Amino acid sequence: MKQNLIAGIGFTALSVLMACNQGQKKEAAKATPDPLAANRDTTINPRQDFFEYANGGWIKRNPIPPEYSSWGIGNLVQEELYTRLREINEKAVANPSDPISKKIAAFWKEGMDSVKLNADGIKPIEPKLKAIDGITNLQELAQVSAQLSTFAGVLSVIGIEQDAKNSERMSVIFWQGGIGLPNRDYYFNTDDRTAKIRAAYPGHISRMLQFTGMSAAAASSAAADIVKLETILAKNSRKLEALRDPEANYHKMPVSKLNQLAGNIDWSKYLQQQGISKFADTVIVGQPEFYTALSNALKSEKLETWKNYLKWMVVSEAAPYLSDSISYADFEFYGKLLSGREKQQVRWKRVLNAEEKAMGEALGQLFVKEYFPAKAKKRYEDLVEDIRGALKTRIQNLTWMSDSTKEKALYKLSKITKKVGYPDKWKDFSAMDIKEQSYFDNVYQAGLWWHQYSINKLGKPVDRTEWDMTPQTYNAYYNPSNNEIVLPAGIFTVPGKRDAELDDALVYGYAGASTIGHEITHGFDDEGRQFDAAGNLKSWWSKEDEKKFNERAAVMVKQFDGYVVVDSLHINGKATLGENIADLGGILLGWDAFQKTEQFKKNEKISGLTPSERYFLGYSLGWVSHTKKEELARRVLTDVHSPAKFRVNGPFSDVDAFYEVYGLKPGDGMYRPDSLRVRIW
Template sequence: MKNYLRSGVSISAMAFFLACNQGDKKAGAGTPDPLAAHRDTTVDPRQDFFDYANGGWIKANPIPAEYSSWGIGNLVKEELYNRLRAINEKAADNPGDAISNKIAAFWQSGMDSVKLNADGIKPIASHLQAIDAVTNIQELATLSAKLSVFTGVLCGVYIGQDAKNSEVMAVQFWQGGLGLPNRDYYFNTDDRTAKIRAAYPGHISKMLQFTGMPAGQADAAATDIVALETILAKSSRKLEALRDPNANYNKMPVSQLNKIAENIDWKAFLEQQGISKFADTVIVGQPEFYTTLSNAIKSQKLDTWKNYLKWQVINAAAPYLSDTISAADFAFYGKLMRGQEKQQVRWKRVLDAEESAMGEALGQLFVKEYFNANAKKRYENLVEDIRGALKTRIQQLTWMSDSTKEKALYKLSKITKKVGYPDKWKDFSAMDIKAQSYFENNLRAMEWWHQYQVAKLGKPVDRTEWDMTPQTYNAYYNPSNNEIVLPAGIFTVPGKRDEELDDALVFGYAGASTIGHEITHGFDDEGRQFDADGNLKSWWSKEDEEKFNKRAAVMVQQFNEYVVVDSLRINGKATLGENIADLGGILLGWDAFQKTEQFRKNEKISGLSPSERYFLGYSLGWLSHTKKEELARRVLTDVHSPAKFRVNGPFSDVDAFYDVYGLKPGDKMYRPDSLRVRIW
């Protein structure tokens, strides 16, 4: 999956997009060529291509105070914010059909700060009262099941395709229950993580005091909660370990889960969520976590668990409550953890929440105006160009046996492409959005989504469904469906209409960093373990698998060497799949681009050759810069490498890049041929 932070844009950013054009031909009628304008020509591309390609824009566009990073995704999101705000304001002024009424009600509840501040803790009072009424462990577990629809309490339960039988939806259990992003925050000793961990009890105490708990009692409760979460964290798997699909697939009857975690009645837990009749068998990702959870249910005081539930409730609800509560939540998770200096304006926060609640409803309006049939056709054709490039590469591999090649080619031929927007839209008519509190509207949306997922159990898998909205600036590969999903928003270049974009830019920006990236995910270290039908099933010979792993190990070592911030390095194993996909995308995009008329004519645009524009086009996809606090968080929690290394890292492995820019030994971007990654 491509990973972007979606946010807003400053006037200075847009002004930079309107900077003077230069070169031999115009890149677009309305605005200047971003590939030329964004460069920092004082930087040698052979030493740091990311800074060369994007440094001019970065220097001209500091990170706004309300953000922890700033870049291409933010610029696209700003265009989307303004379009979606207009849709909401129109609905609020003149609601018409059922969807417009829901949009208006959601928008108004989120924008009414007077009511939000007057209500204070009131919207979650009934949940806090229910927690106070708990008298034993089983009542605690039953209530936890109910609360887990909108909180991260205890664990993660969700509905998803059975990895080894992709035609079936299954109930799945995952580790969870932590208030910090993952286990490493409880144990790492670097200064940044230690500072966050030291501040964590104080933050919990402050939030509990909003529920009416006295300060001294809240301090003691916070200490107990952190100790409890630390117990759960000890049995939580590391980021890299969660990427092994076989190790995280443990299918068992509910009766066996009751033996592994005997202090919780899991049948009753599932009944509370409305899914027990479909859940004789479940898939447990990390059984050892559930054993530890069960033991802690028994060993820890009931009051500790009740306070933990209160913390989880107010932590989940904080963005939808008063300004005072929301600001306290931001001070810890936004300012301290991510380096944001101030909170995002309310209307953008409301639009983000609405996107999660019913973004596909907004998407229907979005695509009518902003993604026409010509654009859809262009990118559908580009998918086939990229597919053809990978077909050729597989056929020409020297390290893979013919029998495995045959299966790889078959899987490639079966990849489904979804471009722009779904053919069938979801029906949100039953979502209970109306004139009620902002928290309640968000809760009703979460409950609707829960029921929507539960309704899939016992029915054929709907392979036409999308898991992203059309306006999303992102994309994904789903191994269980063997599909790539490419929302209309991912192809947006701010300030440009699609017809203004030359092929070199498009093949780099969309063909390499998006389409080629997602197709390669079907053949990365994780995706390659799924067959053409989307089942977790080995189709490799043992010898070919060993050769793949040996080549992948070269990439692990390469990225382990990159220092991101302070002493923190990229986790090469955790980021391996994304790094393989980045490299694969660049190679496939380049192969496909060489067949275009623009490449053959070799005419310059804005003083740049088509080959240069291709590599700059890819780099445009990662145009951004990030605060140190956020970089440190991502190193610990994200399976994607930071943007700079998603450019410089894979480019150092691409022979064509060496030819175009004349890299020589001694250049910082140079890697000896023996150390370059050779997989696909």
């Protein structure tokens, strides 16, 4: 998955934005400088630090706004998108002419009504808090938790996904969760930055519980118990790198066995309360030891602690959709302390973010009509085939892989489905109960709709036409269970430029390498390679080839383990391995494909740059950004992507063509001896 420079990541992985700037007037577009030339800092030697050379000029001219923890190309695209989506919402409010526009108008109006939100305060979630207060035993605790889990991530994470070993079947997946800090490491790491966050955490929980009516003393005592409880769950949660092993996180079992593993909850009833049990005779448990620990904690920790924990989870999840005081308290901890943002986003942008999550595909239908023409769609569909052809040639020419494994790899490559721009079939949001009610209720109803939408997949054929991103998303993904790459219209945007103005060198680096080549390579990274052409977790490699792959991947793990990001925090080479392999693969594939273009063959300069230079700068354009230290530290602990700088400098140091184009020699900062360069695909 290409890294999302703006938002977060969900149960499977996703999120992002806009298409080709077709709305810009031609005269204005011509006045826009060539970004590859303009973004550079020519005081930096590209052989020493290519990221700073390629993007340093832009970074110097564009400080991070106070309401953001990072700022880069994804944000520039998002800003254009915000403006366009706001227009769509305001038109819907002025003329709600159809069911979709009525829902859009209602969501927008309720989210924007700060007077009503501030008057209501905690009122919208009082029914949830009252239900928690009424709990008298563990059975009732489980029942209320099941009801809340459609909105808040209490106890654990339960989702409906394709069975990794039978991609034709949708299954119920149990995953670790239930903690309020970003992941387990926040509860145990001893570095100063993490320790400061951990020390502030009980105070934040106490502050949020006081909004529910607790006294300061009661809230403080409850917060201490909650942190103790979450620490138990965190201790029994797997580390980030361990979650990337699909085989080790696949435990298929009957619900009766889950009841044996974690018997203090009747999981059959729990699933029944969620409307799932009809199809859930068997489930897939990612981390069984987590569920055993959860069950034990239900007995060892006081019922009152669990009730306060549920209240904390509900108010924390609901905070962005409640009054300004509650919302800002949530921001001060998660936005300021964890991510380094100085200022909260303006309300209208926060409402658009929530609306995107609730029914972004409905907005997408209106979006693509205006901003992603057929000509642009065809350009990138053709580029996918150019990249596919490049990987086919590379596989055929591998010297370390046996012919039998090559044959299967080529077959898998031929079966990769491409989805470009937007879905052929749109989701039907008519049953989503969005209307003039509280902002929280609209968000909650959207969550219920998505919960039911997922449940409805059980017992039915897998819909392989579905998209997990909206067309206006600035991101892309590879889905191993479908063996597909999904490339929303938004990912191809270069801010301020129409698609027709972009030369092939820029496009093959920016879209071909950092996006299309990256996603195709995910089908053959350390995780994706374990899935076959039909999308099943199934070994198709010879043992010898597997060994050779792992030896080559270990070189990359060691390379990235050596990079220091902030303070004393190093990149986690194992956790980021899949994304690093995909970055390197994308660069190599984009380069191979670009060499066949007329622009490369003519070798004519644009803005004083050769086509080859423009290719590497084009790739770097996809990562133009800078990030605050607080956010960098958070990402090192929670993100399977390396920070932007290392997604340029790291893989470029392994690409022979880069050495040739820029004349790297021993002693240069970007130089790695041939014996230490990563050679996989």
